[in-house]
Amino acid sequence: MLTRITVAGGGTLGSQIAYQTAFFGKQVIVYDINDDALNSAKNRLSALDQHYQQDMSATTAQLVATHDRLSLSSDPNVAFANRDLIIEAVPEVPEIKTNLYQQIAAISAPQTILASNSSTFLPSQFAADTGAPAQFANLHFANSIWKHNTAEIMGHSETSSQTIQQLTDFAREIHMVPIVLNKEQPGYVLNTMLTPFLEDAAYLWGNDIVDAPTVDRTWMIGTGAPEGPFGIIDKVGLRTFYSIEQQRVADKPAYQPMLTKIKQMIDQQLLGIETGHGFYTYPDPAYLKPNFLS
Amino acid sequence: MLTRITVAGGGTLGSQIAYQTAFFGKQVIVYDINDDALNSAKNRLSALDQHYQQDMSATTAQLVATHDRLSLSSDPNVAFANRDLIIEAVPEVPEIKTNLYQQIAAISAPQTILASNSSTFLPSQFAADTGAPAQFANLHFANSIWKHNTAEIMGHSETSSQTIQQLTDFAREIHMVPIVLNKEQPGYVLNTMLTPFLEDAAYLWGNDIVDAPTVDRTWMIGTGAPEGPFGIIDKVGLRTFYSIEQQRVADKPAYQPMLTKIKQMIDQQLLGIETGHGFYTYPDPAYLKPNFLS
Numbered sequence: 407m408l409t410r411i412t413v414a415g416g417g418t419l420g421s422q423i424a425y426q427t428a429f430f431g432k433q434v435i436v437y438d439i440n441d442d443a444l445n446s447a448k449n450r451l452s453a454l455d456q457h458y459q460q461d462m463s464a465t466t467a468q469l470v471a472t473h474d475r476l477s478l479s480s481d482p483n484v485a486f487a488n489r490d491l492i493i494e495a496v497p498e499v500p501e502i503k504t505n506l507y508q509q510i511a512a513i514s515a516p517q518t519i520l521a522s523n524s525s526t527f528l529p530s531q532f533a534a535d536t537g538a539p540a541q542f543a544n545l546h547f548a549n550s551i552w553k554h555n556t557a558e559i560m561g562h563s564e565t566s567s568q569t570i571q572q573l574t575d576f577a578r579e580i581h582m583v584p585i586v587l588n589k590e591q592p593g594y595v596l597n598t599m600l601t602p603f604l605e606d607a608a609y610l611w612g613n614d615i616v617d618a619p620t621v622d623r624t625w626m627i628g629t630g631a632p633e634g635p636f637g638i639i640d641k642v643g644l645r646t647f648y649s650i651e652q653q654r655v656a657d658k659p660a661y662q663p664m665l666t667k668i669k670q671m672i673d674q675q676l677l678g679i680e681t682g683h684g685f686y687t688y689p690d691p692a693y694l695k696p697n698f699l700s
Numbered sequence: 701m702l703t704r705i706t707v708a709g710g711g712t713l714g715s716q717i718a719y720q721t722a723f724f725g726k727q728v729i730v731y732d733i734n735d736d737a738l739n740s741a742k743n744r745l746s747a748l749d750q751h752y753q754q755d756m757s758a759t760t761a762q763l764v765a766t767h768d769r770l771s772l773s774s775d776p777n778v779a780f781a782n783r784d785l786i787i788e789a790v791p792e793v794p795e796i797k798t799n800l801y802q803q804i805a806a807i808s809a810p811q812t813i814l815a816s817n818s819s820t821f822l823p824s825q826f827a828a829d830t831g832a833p834a835q836f837a838n839l840h841f842a843n844s845i846w847k848h849n850t851a852e853i854m855g856h857s858e859t860s861s862q863t864i865q866q867l868t869d870f871a872r873e874i875h876m877v878p879i880v881l882n883k884e885q886p887g888y889v890l891n892t893m894l895t896p897f898l899e900d901a902a903y904l905w906g907n908d909i910v911d912a913p914t915v916d917r918t919w920m921i922g923t924g925a926p927e928g929p930f931g932i933i934d935k936v937g938l939r940t941f942y943s944i945e946q947q948r949v950a951d952k953p954a955y956q957p958m959l960t961k962i963k964q965m966i967d968q969q970l971l972g973i974e975t976g977h978g979f980y981t982y983p984d985p986a987y988l989k990p991n992f993l994s
Contacts, residue, residue, distance in 0.1 A: 548922060556921050583994060585918050591909045595918040599900045599929070606893045615885045624879050624889040627850050628842060629932070631925045635893070638923065700877060 408490040408519065408576045412437055414506060416447025416478070419523060420495035422551045425454045427493075428475040429468065429552075430580040436478050437485035444478045451476060462552055486513040491576060493545060495523040503527070504535045511537030519569055521545035525597070528590045530562035540566040545573055546594055547582070549642075557582035558594040600638070605651060605661065607635030612664025618685045622693050637693050640684035644668055644677050702784040702813065702870045706731055708800060710741025710772070713817060714789035716845045719748045721787075722769040723762065723846075724874040730772050731779035738772045745770060756846055780807040785870060787839060789817040797821070798829045805831030813863055815839035819891070822884045824856035834860040839867055840888055841876070851876035852888040894932070899945060899955065901929030906958025912979045916987050931987050934978035938962055938971050 409432055413424040416438045424447075428434040436451070438444050451473070458464035458472075479485045486492060492510055496502050503522070510520060519541045522529065533539040543561040548554040557577035561570050570586060577584040585595055593601060607625070611618045622634025639647050648668045655661035671677075671684070678684035686692055703726055707718040710732045718741075722728040730745070732738050745767070752758035752766075773779045780786060786804055790796050797816070804814060813835045816823065827833035837855040842848040851871035855864050864880060871878040879889055887895060901919070905912045916928025933941050942962045949955035965971075965978070972978035980986055 554922055556918055558918075583917065583921060585910065585914055587909050589907075589909055591904065595904060595910055595915060596922045598904055599897055599915075599919060600922065602900055603893055603897045606896055610885065610889060610892060613883075615881050615883055616879065616889055620879055621889060621893075623877065624850055624852075625893060627877060628848055628890045628894065629925060630927070631923060633924070 407579070408572055409433060410488065410490045411435070412485050412489045412492045413495055414438075414485065414492060414510075415495035415497075416443060416450065417495065417497075418450065419547060419549060419551070421447055421450035421454065422549070423493055423495060423523065423547055424476060425451055425458070425472065426551050426582075427580050429458060429464070429472045432475065432580065434476050435485050435489075436476065437482070438478075438480060440480050444480055448478060457550075458552060482509055482513055486510045488515050489518050491519045491521065493521050493523060498524060498526050500527070500531070503532055507532055507535040508537075511535070517541075519572060521573060523547055526592075528562065528592065529560060529565065530590060533562050533564060539564040541569050543569055543573060545577070548596065551582070555582045556585050556596065558585045558587065558596065560587040560590060560594060562590060601650060601654070604635050604639055604642075604647065605654065608639070608651070608664040608668070609661055611636070612661065612667050619692060619698070623699060626693070627699055633693060636685040637691065640678035640686055640688075640691070642678070643680055644672050644684055648672060701873070702866055703727060704782065704784045705729070706779050706783045706786045707789055708732075708779065708786060708804075709789035709791075710737060710744065711789065711791075712744065713841060713843060713845070715741055715744035715748065716843070717787055717789060717817065717841055718770060719745055719752070719766065720845050720876075721874050723752060723756075723758070723766045726769065726874065728770050729779050729783075730770065731776070732772075732774060734774055738774055742772060751844075752846060776803055776807055780804045780812075782809050783812050785813045785815065787815050787817060792818060792820050794821070794825070797826055801826055801829040802831075805829070811835075813866060815867060817841055820886075822856065822886065823854060823859065824884060827856050827858060833858040835863050837863055837867060839871070842890070845876070849876045850879050850890065852879045852881065852890070854881040854884060854888060856884060895944060895948070898929050898933055898936075898941065899948065902933070902945070902958040902962070903955055905930070906955065906961050913986060913992070917993060920987070921993055927987060930979040931985065934972035934980055934982075934985070936972070937974055938966050938978055942966060
């Protein structure tokens, strides 16, 4: 059983992974590059208390125990030595990942499993840098991991079946639903479907075929979903959606009006839930009101 | 207000449109080409009683009144003269539609609105055949219209705003939620999003990246939807999905394994809900069981 865990990178998702892992009984070190980064991580970890109280009915005793199992370090020799599992959640910049993996390779114990939370890169791109390709795979979490509790597990061709099994068991132990991919797939399972879906919805709005609430209403009635694509884009954040779409639709003229309109919204600080305004106004967005579907 | 309605074509969806329209107080003639077709339509209309009892809590008195407002005719002079609205729901064959529209043009009153339920054709393709393009638009219903109660309304460039308004009012009067498109869009709103979404899901399964229940589980957890894409494909029916996809992915090698596997399922009579077996077994498919998401 994997019990001594390090999460490398204490950003939004790294903090959530560390918190969830400690909440369910693991010893967790959060590694980041300097004291400033660690202080930000510390604040993020504290801010998660209220979410676990609200959404997971966590008791005060559970929160205290969670923080007791969490420690912070910017010392690679502390963070990477003698760990069962190191989860990498650093920025999506290949050089940063490569440098980190080589650093880990120099310090870590022979049995250490290394897992990347990368949304955009395949494990085969970095396997050689890790020095232990059989013990390397991606382990991908969604934002608000305590609520959206899938852990997508994706190896490369040299990942051992034992590594996949250990990551699967670990995911269950921290109350995630493991989604094991049989082969590499950019976007894993969820984003392979979700990203083009959001893009097609944005096309309909961008080209003035219908407005955004009409798109969401149609999807919600037609499929019974609790929210439509623009409700989801508000959660993802318009800046994140824009940066993904800039890459994806660069050569598709039909999608340029959508991109332009998203950019205009970003310029007006209509960023989604994070600013309280996006396609809807928060809290209490129109799509949750009783008359929205009629 | 549009009150004298004809539905041309008494197939699955034509019968549902006629029934829903009569249920909400309109006088409805179901037109079809001969007595055999009309007898089939009559059986379909009777079979709808139980759905309106179960899903709409319809009383016996309401069912009787609905059938009192429904009549059947294979005489174009009865079916097309002096009607406020003729809804075309005949097979998706251009020649059949063109012939029908020309027949209607020769008989119908000057104020008659003509609306096509076509899923695949744009109104601009047939506007000239109708003889009254300003009074012609598409009015598109989903299967099981009493439950999936959107009515997508799509004009062509010459459709009058009055026609769009009258169809919108009519949709509300028969308890549909009108979804008005500002311009022509193949697939309307729902299928513009739904069809590629189902296709991407089928790609993941077809290429053995994950199995079908895992795809659905991931989508259901990730978006809170009550069912995943393979649950939807079972409802749509594998034959319908196959015939749509044959056209769409003809030039896309990555989707051929999915097509081949769908064809194999069809050959084994795994057609979806209609045969009780598809990606799931009915009734009580696995995705509705409590442990499916854990």
